[in-house]
Amino acid sequence: MFSVTVRDHMMIAHSLRGDVFGPAQRLHGATYVVDASFRGEQLDDDGIVVDIGRAAEVLHRVTAALTYRNLDDEPAFAGTNTTTEVLARTVADRLADAVHAGELGDAARDLTGIEVTLHESPVAWASYERAL
Amino acid sequence: MFSVTVRDHMMIAHSLRGDVFGPAQRLHGATYVVDASFRGEQLDDDGIVVDIGRAAEVLHRVTAALTYRNLDDEPAFAGTNTTTEVLARTVADRLADAVHAGELGDAARDLTGIEVTLHESPVAWASYERAL
Amino acid sequence: MFSVTVRDHMMIAHSLRGDVFGPAQRLHGATYVVDASFRGEQLDDDGIVVDIGRAAEVLHRVTAALTYRNLDDEPAFAGTNTTTEVLARTVADRLADAVHAGELGDAARDLTGIEVTLHESPVAWASYERAL
Amino acid sequence: MFSVTVRDHMMIAHSLRGDVFGPAQRLHGATYVVDASFRGEQLDDDGIVVDIGRAAEVLHRVTAALTYRNLDDEPAFAGTNTTTEVLARTVADRLADAVHAGELGDAARDLTGIEVTLHESPVAWASYERAL
Amino acid sequence: MFSVTVRDHMMIAHSLRGDVFGPAQRLHGATYVVDASFRGEQLDDDGIVVDIGRAAEVLHRVTAALTYRNLDDEPAFAGTNTTTEVLARTVADRLADAVHAGELGDAARDLTGIEVTLHESPVAWASYERAL
Amino acid sequence: MFSVTVRDHMMIAHSLRGDVFGPAQRLHGATYVVDASFRGEQLDDDGIVVDIGRAAEVLHRVTAALTYRNLDDEPAFAGTNTTTEVLARTVADRLADAVHAGELGDAARDLTGIEVTLHESPVAWASYERAL
Numbered sequence: 001m002f003s004v005t006v007r008d009h010m011m012i013a014h015s016l017r018g019d020v021f022g023p024a025q026r027l028h029g030a031t032y033v034v035d036a037s038f039r040g041e042q043l044d045d046d047g048i049v050v051d052i053g054r055a056a057e058v059l060h061r062v063t064a065a066l067t068y069r070n071l072d073d074e075p076a077f078a079g080t081n082t083t084t085e086v087l088a089r090t091v092a093d094r095l096a097d098a099v100h101a102g103e104l105g106d107a108a109r110d111l112t113g114i115e116v117t118l119h120e121s122p123v124a125w126a127s128y129e130r131a132l
Numbered sequence: 133m134f135s136v137t138v139r140d141h142m143m144i145a146h147s148l149r150g151d152v153f154g155p156a157q158r159l160h161g162a163t164y165v166v167d168a169s170f171r172g173e174q175l176d177d178d179g180i181v182v183d184i185g186r187a188a189e190v191l192h193r194v195t196a197a198l199t200y201r202n203l204d205d206e207p208a209f210a211g212t213n214t215t216t217e218v219l220a221r222t223v224a225d226r227l228a229d230a231v232h233a234g235e236l237g238d239a240a241r242d243l244t245g246i247e248v249t250l251h252e253s254p255v256a257w258a259s260y261e262r263a264l
Numbered sequence: 265m266f267s268v269t270v271r272d273h274m275m276i277a278h279s280l281r282g283d284v285f286g287p288a289q290r291l292h293g294a295t296y297v298v299d300a301s302f303r304g305e306q307l308d309d310d311g312i313v314v315d316i317g318r319a320a321e322v323l324h325r326v327t328a329a330l331t332y333r334n335l336d337d338e339p340a341f342a343g344t345n346t347t348t349e350v351l352a353r354t355v356a357d358r359l360a361d362a363v364h365a366g367e368l369g370d371a372a373r374d375l376t377g378i379e380v381t382l383h384e385s386p387v388a389w390a391s392y393e394r395a396l
Numbered sequence: 397m398f399s400v401t402v403r404d405h406m407m408i409a410h411s412l413r414g415d416v417f418g419p420a421q422r423l424h425g426a427t428y429v430v431d432a433s434f435r436g437e438q439l440d441d442d443g444i445v446v447d448i449g450r451a452a453e454v455l456h457r458v459t460a461a462l463t464y465r466n467l468d469d470e471p472a473f474a475g476t477n478t479t480t481e482v483l484a485r486t487v488a489d490r491l492a493d494a495v496h497a498g499e500l501g502d503a504a505r506d507l508t509g510i511e512v513t514l515h516e517s518p519v520a521w522a523s524y525e526r527a528l
Numbered sequence: 529m530f531s532v533t534v535r536d537h538m539m540i541a542h543s544l545r546g547d548v549f550g551p552a553q554r555l556h557g558a559t560y561v562v563d564a565s566f567r568g569e570q571l572d573d574d575g576i577v578v579d580i581g582r583a584a585e586v587l588h589r590v591t592a593a594l595t596y597r598n599l600d601d602e603p604a605f606a607g608t609n610t611t612t613e614v615l616a617r618t619v620a621d622r623l624a625d626a627v628h629a630g631e632l633g634d635a636a637r638d639l640t641g642i643e644v645t646l647h648e649s650p651v652a653w654a655s656y657e658r659a660l
Numbered sequence: 661m662f663s664v665t666v667r668d669h670m671m672i673a674h675s676l677r678g679d680v681f682g683p684a685q686r687l688h689g690a691t692y693v694v695d696a697s698f699r700g701e702q703l704d705d706d707g708i709v710v711d712i713g714r715a716a717e718v719l720h721r722v723t724a725a726l727t728y729r730n731l732d733d734e735p736a737f738a739g740t741n742t743t744t745e746v747l748a749r750t751v752a753d754r755l756a757d758a759v760h761a762g763e764l765g766d767a768a769r770d771l772t773g774i775e776v777t778l779h780e781s782p783v784a785w786a787s788y789e790r791a792l
Contacts, residue, residue, distance in 0.1 A: 001524070001525045001526075002481050002484070002485075002522065002523065002524050002525075003522065003523045003525075004480070004481065004520075004521075004522045005520070005521050005522070005523075006519060006520050007386075007518065007519040007520070008519070009385045009386060009387075011288075011292050011293055011294050011384070011385065012292055012293050013277035013278075013291050013292050013293035013334070014277075014293070016178075016179075017178075018178040020178050020180070020183050020185075020237070020239070021178075021185075022185060023331075023332035024275075024332055026332050026333060026334070027277050027333075027334040028275050028276055028277050028293060028331070028332040028333060028334065029275055029276050029277035029278070029292060029293010029294050029295075030275050030293050030294070030295045031293075031294045031295040031296075031384060031385050032295075033385075033386055043479075043481055043482065046412075046413075046414040046416050046417075046477055046479070047412075047476065047477035047478075047479040047481060047482045048416070048477075048479050048481055049481050049522070051416050052480070052520055052522075053416075053417075053418060056519070056520065067287070067292070068287035068288055068290050068292040069290060069291075069292060070277070070290070070291040070292065080179065081178055081179035081180075082179075083175075083178070083179040083180050084136070084184070085134050085136065085175055085179060085180055085181055086175065086179045088134070089134075105416070107416070120275070120295060121273045121275065121295050121297075122139065122271075122273060122297055122782065123138060123139040123140070123188070123273075124136075124137065124138050124139070124184055124188065125136075125137050126134065126135065126136045126137070126181070126184075127134065127135045127137075128133070128134050129133045129134075129135075130133075139782075141781045141782060141783075143684075143688050143689055143690050143780070143781065144688055144689050145673035145674075145687050145688050145689035145730070146673075146689070148442075148443075149442075150442040152442050152444070152447050152449075152501070152503070153442070153449075154449060155727075155728040156671075156728055158728050158729060158730070159673050159729075159730040160671050160672055160673050160689060160727070160728040160729060160730065161671055161672050161673035161674070161688060161689010161690055161691075162671050162689050162690070162691045163689075163690045163691040163692075163780060163781050164691075165781075165782055199683070199688070200683035200684055200686050200688040201686060201687075201688060202673070202686070202687040202688065212443065213442055213443035213444075214443075215439075215442070215443040215444050216400070216448070217398050217400065217439055217443060217444055217445050218439065218443045220398070221398075252671070252691060253669050253671065253691050253693075254403065254650065254667075254669060254693055255402060255403040255404070255452070255669075256400075256401065256402050256403070256448055256452065257400075257401050258398065258399065258400045258401070258445070258448075259398065259399045259401075260397070260398050261397045261398075261399075262397075265788070265789045265790075266745050266748070266749075266786065266787065266788050266789075267786065267787045267789075268744070268745065268784075268785075268786045269784065269785050269786070269787075270783060270784050271782065271783040271784070272783070280574075280575075281574075282574040284574050284576070284579050284581075284633070284635070285574075285581075286581060307743075307745055307746065310676075310677075310678040310680050310681075310741055310743070311676075311740065311741035311742075311743040311745060311746045312680070312741075312743050312745055313745050313786070315680050316744070316784055316786075317680075317681075317682060320783070320784065344575065345574055345575035345576075346575075347571075347574070347575040347576050348532070348580070349530050349532065349571055349575060349576055349577050350571065350575045352530070353530075369680070371680070386518065386535065387534060387535040387536070387584070388532075388533065388534050388535070388580055388584065389532075389533050390530065390531065390532045390533070390577070390580075391530065391531045391533075392529070392530050393529045393530075393531075394529075403650075405649050405650060405651075407552075407556050407557055407558050407648070407649065408556055408557050409541035409542075409555050409556050409557035409598070410541075410557070419595070419596035420539075420596055422596050422597060422598070423541050423597075423598040424539050424540055424541050424557060424595070424596040424597060424598065425539055425540050425541035425542070425556060425557010425558055425559075426539050426557050426558070426559045427557075427558045427559040427560075427648060427649050428559075429649075429650055463551070463556070464551035464552055464554050464556040465554060465555075465556060466541070466554070466555040466556065516539070516559060517537045517539065517559050517561070518535075518537060518561055519537075544706075544707075545706075546706040548706050548708070548711050548713075548765070548767070549706070549713075550713060608707065609706055609707035609708075610707075611703075611706070611707040611708050612664070612712070613662050613664065613703055613707060613708055613709050614703065614707045616662070617662075650667065651666060651667040651668070651716070652664075652665065652666050652667070652712055652716065653664075653665050654662065654663065654664045654665070654709070654712075655662065655663045655665075656661070656662050657661045657662075657663075658661075
C-alpha cells in the first residue's frame with residue numbers, strides 16, 4: 001500500500017464544554033499542525049498515488065477555511081465540541097468531499113483511504129482515519 | 133477510527149545480554165521519548181476518544197516508575213533484556229492495566245487498542261501495538 | 265559561555281490590532297512552544313550553570329499563568345498587542361524577575377542573560393534576549 | 397505487533413516526466429529522509445524483532461547505492477518516474493531482498509512486513525508498505 | 529534584542545568542484561530547509577520587529593527563484609561552488625536587498641541583522657549572519 | 661559570519677552527585693543528541709568554512725569515545741559531575757584539540773569558534789561556546 005502525506009497548519013481559538021476539559025473550558029487557542037495522508041493500492045502511469053501539489057492545495061483550502069477564527073462562533077460547529085478528534089474528522093471529511101468532487105484529479109480516483117492527524121502541542125495529537 | 137497520542141520521556145541506564153548487541157552489552161543509557169496512542173472507533177458525548185489530560189497523567193505515572201533508574205537492578209526486569217521492543221511492550225501493558233482499572237475514566241471503556249513507540253535516538257525507534 | 269535551555273508550551277487565544285496583521289486581527293489562537301535559555305560564564309561546584317529542574321519549574325509557572333486564556337481579557341496586556349515578540353519579552357522578563365527573587369537558587373546568581381523563543385507554528389518563531 | 401524503525405537519508409538529483417509535475421519536470425533534487433520499519437509478531441530469545449544495528453547497516457547500504465547521484469542517469473530507473481512513492485517502493489523492495497538473503501540475520505526470519513517512508517520536505521512525505 | 533524567524537524550503541540539483549567534496553562532486557540534489565531570522569533592537573508601535581507575513585512572502589520569493597532548478601546551469605552561480613555556506617549567504621544577501629528596497633515595509637527599517645540557516649539533512653546545516 | 665553544524669548522538673549511563681540533582685543522583689542514562697557548530701569569518705577557495713564530511717567524522721570519533729559507556733567509570737571524569745554542561749564543554753574541547761591538530765584540514769585553520777549543544781531530552785538541552 002502507498003500513502004502520500006502533506007502538512008499544513010491553522011491557528012484557532014475555541015472553548016470546550018464539559019468538566020472533563022478542566023481549564024480548556026476557558027476560551028483559549030491552538031496551532032494545529034495538520035498532516036493529511038492519502039492512501040491507495042496502486043500507482044498511476046505517472047508513478048504517483050495522488051498529485052502531491054494538488055493534495056497540498058486542497059489541504060490548504062481546508063485549513064484556510066478554519067484558521068484565524070474563533071471556532072465557537074462558526075455555524076459549522078454549533079452544538080459541537082471542537083476537540084482535536086472532532087477537528088481531525090472534520091478535516092478528513094472535507095478532504096474526502098474534495099476527492100469525490102474530483103478536486104484532486106484523476107489519480108485520486110483509486111484512493112482507498114484518508115488519515116488526518118492534528119498536533120495540538122509537541123506532546124499531544126489526535127488522528128482520524130476513514131475509507132474513501 | 134480515532135486515536136489520541138500523548139508523549140513523555142524517561143532516562144534510564146541498562147545493559148543488554150547477547151552478542152547481537154555488540155557495544156550495547158556494556159552498561160550505558162538512553163533517553164526514551166515515549167509516544168502512547170489510544171485507539172477507539174467512536175467519540176463519546178464530549179467529543180473525545182479518551183481524556184487527553186488523564187492519558188498524559190497515566191503515561192507520566194508509568195514513565196515515572198521507570199525513569200532515573202538502572203533497569204539492570206529492577207526486579208520487574210530480572211532475566212529479561214530491556215530492549216526497546218520489550219520496554220515498549222511493558223509501557224503498553226501497564227497502560228492497558230490502567231485502562232482496565234478505570235484510571236482513564238469512562239470515555240476509555242470503548243478503547244480498542246494501544247500503540248506505544250519508544251524513540252531511543254533520532255535514528256532508531258520501536259513500537260508495540262496491542263488490543264484492549 | 266554556557267547555556268541551559270528548557271522547553272514548555274502554552275495554548276492561548278488573542279487578537280491583534282493593526283492592518284499589518286491581516287486575518288490575525290480576528291480572534292484566533294496559538295500553541296506557543298516556549299524555549300527559555302539561561303546563560304552564564306561559569307559552572308558552579310556542582311558542574312551546572314543553573315538547576316535545570318528548577319528552571320523547568322519556574323518556566324512552567326510562567327507559562328501556567330498564561331495558558332488556557334484569552335489574552336485579550338488579561339489586564340496585564342491591556343492596550344498591548346500580544347504579538348509573538350511581545351510575549352517572548354513578557355516570558356523573559358518574568359523569568360528574570362524569578363532569577364532576581366532567588367527562585368532559581370544560588371547557582372543562578374551568576375547568570376548573565378536570558379533568551380526566550382516562542383514558536384507559533386512550524387514555520388514561524390520569535391525571540392527576545394536580555395541581560396540579567 | 398512489534399516494529400523497529402531506523403532512519404537514514406540520501407541526496408539525489410532527478411527530473412519527473414508528466415504535466416502533473418509542473419516545475420518538478422525540471423532537473424532538481426531532494427534530500428530524502430528515509431525511515432524503514434521492520435514488523436514482526438514476536439520477539440526472539442534476545443528480546444528483539446530485528447537486530448537494530450544490522451537493520452541500520454542494511455538500510456545504509458541501500459541508501460548509499462542511491463545517494464549523490466542523478467537518478468535520471470541510473471539504469472535501474474530507465475523509463476520510470478522516480479517519484480517519492482516509487483523510491484519508497486524501491487527502498488522497501490531492496491530491504492525485502494536483503495531480509496530474504498539473510499543479511500538481517502536469524503531474528504529477521506519471522507518478520508512479517510516492511511514499511512518505508514521517504515520525507516522529501518518538512519511538509520511532504522510518502523510511504524510504501526509490503527508483506528515479507 | 530528581538531528576532532523573528534520564518535521557514536521555507538527549496539529542492540535543487542547541483543554538483544560541487546573540488547576533491548574535498550568526494551561523492552558530492554557528482555550531480556546530486558538537496559532539499560534545503562531555509563530559516564531566515566530578522567533582528568532588531570526595538571518593537572514598532574504595532575509590537576513587532578518585522579511583519580512576519582511579509583517576511584514569509586519575501587523569503588518565499590527568494591526560495592522560489594532557486595527551487596526546482598539545477599544550480600549548475602544558473603548564471604548567478606557561474607564559477608561558484610554552490611555549497612550550503614554559499615547558498616546561505618546568497619539567500620541572506622537577497623533578503624537584505626529586499627529589506628533595503630522596502631519590500632518588508634516600514635517596520636523593517638530598524639532591522640539590524642539577518643541570519644540564514646540552510647539545513648541540508650537532519651544531521652548537517654550551515655548559517656550566514658550579516659548586518660543590515 | 662559563517663557556521664557549519666553537524667549532528668551525532670551518544671548513549672551513556674551516569675549518576676550525579678549533589679542534592680540539587682534529586683532523582684538524577686541515582687544511576688540512570690541519557691541519549692545525548694550532539695550538535696557541533698564550527699564558526700569562521702570567511703570561506704576558502706572551495707566555498708566552505710570547514711569540510712562538513714571531516715567535521716562529521718571528527719565529531720563521530722569524539723562521541724564514539726563516550727557512547728555505550730558508564731561515565732561514572734571513566735577515568736577522564738573522575739571527581740567530576742558529568743552534567744550536560746560539562747559534557748558539552750568536553751566535546752567542544754576535544755573538537756578544538758582536533759582542529760588544532762589539523763584533523764579538520766586546511767580550511768579549518770581560520771575557524772574562530774566552536775559551539776556544542778547536547779540535547780538530553782525533547783525539553784532540555786545545554787550548550788558551551790568557546791573561541792579557537
